[in-house]
Amino acid sequence: MSHWDTFKDFQKKQKAYELVLALAGWDSNTEAPRQSIPYRSEMLSIISGEHFSLMTDPQYKEAIDALYEEKETLNDQQFREVQKAKKSLDKIIKIPKAEYVEYSKLTTMAQRIWEEAKEKGDFKHFKPYLKKIINYKKRMIKFRDDKAIPYNVLLDDFEEGMTIERYDAFFQTIKDELVPFVKQVLAKSKNDDFPFLDRKYPKHDQKDFVDYITNVFDFDFNRGVVKESVHPFTWNTHSQDVRLTTRYMEDYLPASIYAAMHELGHAMYEQQIDETLDSTNLNTGASMGIHESQSRFYENTIGRSQAFWDTHFSALKKRFPDQLHDVDAETFTRASNRVEESFIRVEADELTYPLHILIRYEIERDIFNNGLGVDDLERVWNEKMKAYLNLDVNRPSDGVLQDVHWSDGMFGYFPTYALGSAYAAQIYYALNEALDIDQAIRDNDIARINQWFKENIHCYGSRLSPDQILNKVTRESFNPKYYIRYLKEKYSKLYLED
Numbered sequence: 001m002s003h004w005d006t007f008k009d010f011q012k013k014q015k016a017y018e019l020v021l022a023l024a025g026w027d028s029n030t031e032a033p034r035q036s037i038p039y040r041s042e043m044l045s046i047i048s049g050e051h052f053s054l055m056t057d058p059q060y061k062e063a064i065d066a067l068y069e070e071k072e073t074l075n076d077q078q079f080r081e082v083q084k085a086k087k088s089l090d091k092i093i094k095i096p097k098a099e100y101v102e103y104s105k106l107t108t109m110a111q112r113i114w115e116e117a118k119e120k121g122d123f124k125h126f127k128p129y130l131k132k133i134i135n136y137k138k139r140m141i142k143f144r145d146d147k148a149i150p151y152n153v154l155l156d157d158f159e160e161g162m163t164i165e166r167y168d169a170f171f172q173t174i175k176d177e178l179v180p181f182v183k184q185v186l187a188k189s190k191n192d193d194f195p196f197l198d199r200k201y202p203k204h205d206q207k208d209f210v211d212y213i214t215n216v217f218d219f220d221f222n223r224g225v226v227k228e229s230v231h232p233f234t235w236n237t238h239s240q241d242v243r244l245t246t247r248y249m250e251d252y253l254p255a256s257i258y259a260a261m262h263e264l265g266h267a268m269y270e271q272q273i274d275e276t277l278d279s280t281n282l283n284t285g286a287s288m289g290i291h292e293s294q295s296r297f298y299e300n301t302i303g304r305s306q307a308f309w310d311t312h313f314s315a316l317k318k319r320f321p322d323q324l325h326d327v328d329a330e331t332f333t334r335a336s337n338r339v340e341e342s343f344i345r346v347e348a349d350e351l352t353y354p355l356h357i358l359i360r361y362e363i364e365r366d367i368f369n370n371g372l373g374v375d376d377l378e379r380v381w382n383e384k385m386k387a388y389l390n391l392d393v394n395r396p397s398d399g400v401l402q403d404v405h406w407s408d409g410m411f412g413y414f415p416t417y418a419l420g421s422a423y424a425a426q427i428y429y430a431l432n433e434a435l436d437i438d439q440a441i442r443d444n445d446i447a448r449i450n451q452w453f454k455e456n457i458h459c460y461g462s463r464l465s466p467d468q469i470l471n472k473v474t475r476e477s478f479n480p481k482y483y484i485r486y487l488k489e490k491y492s493k494l495y496l497e498d
């Protein structure tokens with residue numbers, strides 16, 4: 001067998017295991033009864049073990065190394081496949097197995113401790129675990145590449161091509177331009193009051209409206225499923241099977257609507273990837289950041305627009321005639337874009353959201369590159385919260401303990417959230433040149449927007465890097481100025497002009 005055939009053969013087997021593991025994962029997040037956990041975990045750990053063996057098989061590694069040597073014999077797509085496989089392999093194979101096993105045990109334990117600490121509001125309880133996780137991370141980075149700048153290794157794991165240098169420039173722009181602008185808007189928005197948000201919206205009718213939205217966005221039910229879960233997510237194994245969930249809160253109507261739109265953005269991306277890529281490891285989105293750019297575009301740019309609610313508010317009102325009897329499309333749009341100072345990242349609005357990420361980015365960077373210690377985290381967190389959002393944190397569960405990410409060792413992930421929004425803005429200006437976004441929404445023809453995304457971004461899967469996609473679509477590399485421009489245009493119109 002040629003090296004290429006060996007490589008593809010292993011990939012196919014790995015994908016078979018991945019399909020089974022993913023299906024089990026979907027099941028446990030949506031349908032599986034609680035009591036099924038112990039047996040299921042044991043059985044699945046066997047499948048995971050087999051998958052791991054396939055991933056680390058010496059023959060597979062040999063094939064990848066050989067293909068790397070003879071890369072001139074490969075076409076662009078084949079090289080991209082090998083490159084991507086090599087990157088995931090390096091992440092596992094360069095770390096001693098014992099270290100890897102210990103680390104998995106540690107993070108499993110740490111997540112439980114984090115939950116307890118958060119509940120008790122006691123950062124001290126979590127600190128020793130966080131210290132250990134960070135030390136492991138630092139060691140693992142060394143195993144992988146002892147010459148690299150440590151935090152850069154983590155940043156690149158979540159967003160290919162991103163570095164401290166590039167993120168510093170991005171977040172500096174946010175600090176200089178957005179922090180003062182947010183203060184201006186907050187001074188105006190504090191008088192906002194939307195009493196209709198406190199009314200009760202039965203889940204049954206919310207579900208009906210989510211169905212309606214799913215059709216408006218042209219989601220293909222022949223290749224997809226929509227369900228409910230506590231934490232909304234999108235799941236996919238290939239372009240022909242893409243599933244999403246939303247959550248329902250009877251006392252807060254926007255939750256189900258915007259969670260569904262967000263996940264629909266992720267889901268449309270996966271459904272529109274060229275199906276010929278399904279036999280490769282490129283049949284998924286280009287990166288975390290590009291993926292998030294799509295979800296945020298569907299949620300914020302389309303979903304929270306005046307055009308959207310001018311077109312669809314009557315459909316919402318039809319389902320909630322009593323609760324919305326005194327509300328019009330404009331008020332609903334305003335309520336959907338309400339700007340508020342908030343402690344909690346996941347509850348933050350579109351405008352203040354990047355400031356929450358700024359705090360996390362600076363802290364992570366300083367942990368890995370500038371010797372910031374765990375003992376100082378709470379103090380530093382609270383100082384930044386005061387400086388950027390003018391809030392005094394009184395409980396660590398509203399501050400340094402609020403996110404699950406660090407207890408799972410996910411450092412380098414947060415910045416992709418803000419990056420996704422910033423990509424979305426850069427793409428927005430390019431798309432608006434190609435077609436009139438507002439008009440497409442008013443024509444109830446989101447399919448037109450989907451089609452543009454399909455041709456320009458989605459169809460490529462991860463054949464192209466994030467940089468290549470941006471350059472192709474917007475004719476320049478990532479440039480944060482579009483994000484600032486987009487936010488200032490949108491929120492000046494909502495709050496500062498009248």
Ligand code: ZN
Pocket residue numbers: 262266292295
């Ligand atoms: Zn998302």
